[in-house]
Amino acid sequence: MQITQNTNFESFKKAASMPPEEVIQIIKDSNLKGRGGANFSTGIKWECTRNCDNSDKILICNADEGEPGTFKDKMIMTKNPDILIEGIAIAAYAIDAKRCFIYLRGEYAHLRKNLEDSIAKHAKELEKINLNIDIIMGAGAYICGDETAIMNSIQELRGEPRTKPPYPVEKGLCDCPTSINNVETLANVPLILEGGWKDMRLFSLSGNLENPGVYELPLGVTAGDLISLGKPKTDIKALFFGCAGGCIPYAPETKLDPETINKMGAMLGSCTVIAVGKEQSIVKICRNIAEFFVHESCGKCTPCREGNYHVLQILDKILEKTATADDFTALEDLASFINKTSLCGLGQASNIHIKTALKYFREEFR
């Protein structure tokens, strides 16, 4: 795997010998996109942060990998923490940040030592750019993986998203310009500077398979190729892209890239793929996902807070065979509107599973 190579801080040295603007240009030219799921250009994000007037710039490494079925960042921090720390150092140099916070998922407490060891090991290099890296432990809230909620959490405020604008690159943590980058994004940075980098994605593959795990493949790989690597236990009927990405019917020729999946009404996001076997109930899976969102909604806005609660109630009625026609239309209304009026990414993705399940597996709801 490319991502497990160690560049031994040579890429950092190379970057530090160039003007920061040149580093940003290299990242822009590489077309590196955010791997947290939003697919925004990393170079542009850095450039916006760097160009803000405020001199106190901050880098946040989002290691709050909370999307169910996603474990690629965990793999990086387990097998190759050095490449992440090096990526952080390069990013901090590029945007001129003196402070970096790694927001580590609460359940990943055991990985904290890996990161601390790597920070200690490279203390000298980090000192050269006066970079101070703090590790902040999350406490289990999924919403705190949202880029604005993460800032509230670090500031010890209630874990709720902020309204945008202002965007974090202008007014982020403690109102300072802040670049928030995912672990996988930052881990790719040293490889880009080293040269010979290939734009590969880490697919977190799980579900009804013999060989679940992290697979490094290019975007556009076919569903069939990916699933065959995982060795299905039985026939696969659907792919769920985590909880937030919705589902599509399994067809081996489907290309796994954001555009194709978007067209189908789902979201590839951070390349989380859960394979569902033909004997499994889509409604039950949706019910589990709805329960997840009821538990993880922060409670700030109406559609996400109340809408998901009632999605769960109605799915329970469907499973108990007590749902009425009214319940069914109410479910369809929720499925088509929660995303449209929700405040943040969590709410805007919280009904995609129902929407896509109703689109492709409607008969299972009857």
Add this chain to the structure above:
Amino acid sequence: MIKVKIDGVQFDAEAGQTILEFCLKKEIKIPHLCWHPDLDPQAKCRICVVNVNGRMSTSCNTKLQDGMDIITENDEIIKARKLNVELLIANHDLKDEDNELSRLAKELGVQKSRFDKSHDKQVDDKSPAIMRDNNKCILCGRCVQKCQDIQNVNAIGLSGRGHFTEVSSYFKHNLDDIACVTCGQCTNICPSGAFIEKDYIKEVMDAIANPDKIVIVQTAPSIRGTLGECFGMPPGSLVTGKMVAALRKLGFDKVLDTDFTADLTIVEEGTELINRIKNKGVLPQITSCSPGWVKFMEHFFPEFMPNMSSCKSPQQMFGALLKTYYASIHNMDPSKIVSVSIMPCTAKKFEMSRPEMNDSGFADVDYSLTTRELGRMINDAGIDFKSLPDGLFDPVMGNSSGAAAIFGATGGVMEAALRTAADILEEKELDNIEYNAVRGIKGIKEATVKIAGMDVNVAVAHGLRNARALLEIVKKEPSKYHFIEIMACPGGCVGGGGQPVPTTKEKAKLRAEALYKQDRDLKLRKSHKNPEIAKLYEDFLGSHGSEKAHHLLHTKYTKRNEFGN
């Protein structure tokens, strides 16, 4: 200037304002709920969604940008709004309600929700002033913003997550068991009836129906400038005569005026101030007529207890005199008198329940109702308020000056006190009696007034965040001021916790203007010139600050901690 298109019409607009603000000014209707003009937009309810350049966005927090193409209503927007309203009313029974939420639902044509009731929470009715029914809460967050950002009391905040989020207090204690100052700012802003005043309408109506009881009502200075709003009249309508007539129609035996004891407060408090200045007593002297402020001081700034004027508030002075002086004049058995007050305030309910407030030998005040409760009583009785002929207050304790009238606005007590103190110290009648420096809605106002050759430094604060800031100044510079007026509510009583919902800064301003007009229109504009006050001292109290006056009209304070009582 930027150009925007709204529903196909081009507008020139100033940059920097939100879509909702602009549309409200242009009278383009956008239904909205959690937005409030005095608070930062939270964009929580998601009712005010519009289509901006093809995408649904909340209009309350989206700022106008050049070239924006906005559609305020189409089928999709209507459906989205209705669905969110349905989600919000799942725990409401709309036919029994009249609040912003129920009116919005009606406006959008939502009769009832398709969604099941989802809460069965305990109602917190332990506070003597405020009730909290979290079943009705729609988590708009206005109350929390008011309590934290505007009042800086921090009695309430959010706890829990998602559907289980609730407006909560310190360790989920009831409101009577935390540092809630009962100012009721949460109740005059809550759109869904989750925070309401503790209602004593039934008790009062029962007393009126009881032939053995003599039910006497006093009416606070500000409510004649706000009560009309309960009947659709514009803010700032002065309805003194109709208010008196309505109270009589409701069956109160005597209709009297708290303005009378507002005058009395000035005389007593002015005497106290002059004594403190002459005898080098503790200064600055701070006003004590706002019970929310008094409780705030007791919780958070008890070191200022010696600075507090020992005068009771006008409500409590009135209560104490009603069952002594007034009863003896009219040969009434004080044990049969039921003393009711109509106040702009929820903290008055707490104040009357304080254990020291029974100097008449009875509870000085038996029930304190808010402006809103009186509005409901009048509506429930089927009285056509707007067409009532004007009534007059009953004699004795019904007469008052313009100085008392302006008690209801921030700076009013200060101005009234200055009018009297200046006359007494200068030993002549001064004509220049309007102290404009202490008027207006600036958070902290300062002035230096020359009286009898002396520079008297005064300060006025309204809203408890401002009060806190002013006290911090006094802590650093203890001799900066001689006299300070503090009101708990933004704008003073016209912005009181018991005033019509929703109260806004703008409405408070209009209401205050009505009170200042009332002052200007009166011949009698100084408290100590009120002939009824002179008679009260002559016939009953003796001199200003006499022992009897002290017994009936003055009080003491209790140190409280920052967590509860």
